[in-house]
Amino acid sequence: MLKVVVFIKQVPDTSSKAGVNPDGTIDRARAKRMLNPFDRYALQKAIEIKRQYGAEVTCVTMGPPPAVEVLVEAFEHGADYGILLTDKRLAASDTLATAYALHMVVRHIGAFDVILTGLQTTDGDTAQVGPQIAERLHIAQITYCEGLSISGTTLSARRVVEGGFQEMEVQLPVLITVANSATPLDYKRFGDVAAVKEFLRHPEEREKRIKIVSLDTIGADSARTGLVGSPTVVGKTWKLGEIGGSCVVFQGESMEREVSELIEKLKADGKGVEELINA
């Protein structure tokens, strides 16, 4: 059976105003939490592989204790096992330090065939952690993957590139970052939601499915994680006005009204739209 590892992260929900400080930074303690939307595509791809080829799917997340919530969500989607890496010495890890810690989780797991990550996170927003895990594990990667199939030990994939796409073949193991384009999300839960609720209630069952590990458990070197292990720091932040600044939005009861208000505004702003029309 294929062994699939999926990296998922819990991120602050920036669409809700809760936990957003006046200066635009996030107060993670107060912010609502959610599964990184890009990681849903990775999770969906993992479940597809499981349904199509048969696979054991292990989800891994690194974060503070509440991050266990994303593992529960992953079980509902059909994942088999979850690992939460949580440790105070991970705080303020940049991508290099995060990838170091996450690759140590993979080493702790042992054998694997396919590692899936999201394209990027909505808070870190770098798309770097996936390739950096692959580098640490000395394995091949396919980033921006839009579709894949597996035959024996060969994985075929389609990758987005400027101007089109590439089709490629790779021998397992491989790390894939899953693009958000092409396949829309399927909101069905493929896991047995009632059974998930049930095993979460029994500490023994729960422990079989969810492992909570620290840097010591996985044998990671704390000098390579957190602030100490990160070659970069955030020096300064500014709040931006709404970008582009000033979208004039027409919204209301009647479409006729909205459209005619837009036209009036275009005229008033002297956009010269009239000149471009066939009249």
Next chain:
Amino acid sequence: MPNPNNVVVVAEQLQGDLQQITQELLGAARGLAEKLGTGVSCFLLGHGITPLAERLIHSGADEVIVVDDPQLKEYTTLTYRRGVIAILEHLKTPPPIVLMGSTTIGRDLAPRIAAYMEVGLTADCTELDIGDYEHKGKADPTKVGTFNNILYAIRPSFGESLKARILGPWKKPQMATTRIGVMQALPLDKTRKGAVFTVAVKFEQEDFRVKVVKTARDVSTSVNLTEAKVIVSGGAGLGGPEGFDVVRDLASVFKDAVVGASRRAVDSGWIPYAHQVGQTGKTVRPDIYIALGISGAIQHRVGMANAKTIIAVNKDADAPIFKFAHYGIVGDLYQVAPLLKKELIKMAREKGVKAGA
């Protein structure tokens, strides 16, 4: 021997075409190099690409370091990784700064190089600068100190609501990728002179683990998106190929309008790829861009954000496109588009009457 103290740009070419991002990076690198009092080196990898070195010099490079090898004909992560590492190791001392593009290649390759070198990498920068920094944080005493002339890598964060300056003065090279279409390319200067060096690379068997079976690049110019004055685009919100009838109908109002599309509409097979606008489609700068049922993902936005007037129609008031469009209508495009068509015609007629009177 190439100068290891230069600011480095890793060039990007696809099948022998230099990508625009490379000129943008060279423009940015020159600015940094002038502040540092050093030059600009460009790494150029591929097969049969040595003649491109001159273009790179005309675009701002002082030195071009070429790896020209049949194994680099197609881009693959591991072979290009080996090539870049070979050049960096050839330089003996690591350069101060290495820049790449936030493209599907740059974002594939840069993180692997950074992890190999164990250095920092800042993604998707929109500004780069040089300055000083005093690190006071006591959490790690080995980091404390004052650092002069380091890279300021500035990038948007948290859904573009914040801008952050990322610093990594402790290790060299300081690495960054920059967003497409943001840095200023320099005008081509055919009188510029520079030096070209070549480096040989020794591949390992493991570098060939990924085989490219096919590369489909559509460079068709059958649809003239880049020169159109007006673009009316449709996205997944159209719900099906027939939706493009509505898009075409609205476009027919304008004198010189072309139909555009989001990648999702193209991938759904509703319209050919030649219509796609965005990072992996065309970059456009029309006077008017009307987006019907397009959410405004960053990869779409980088292709059309320079339109003079952007009008978005979307039924979701929270769609990201309303953050950067100039005008927006929240509503069902199937209701809005016909009304918009009618009103636009009326508007032009009224104007015509006034002009005639």
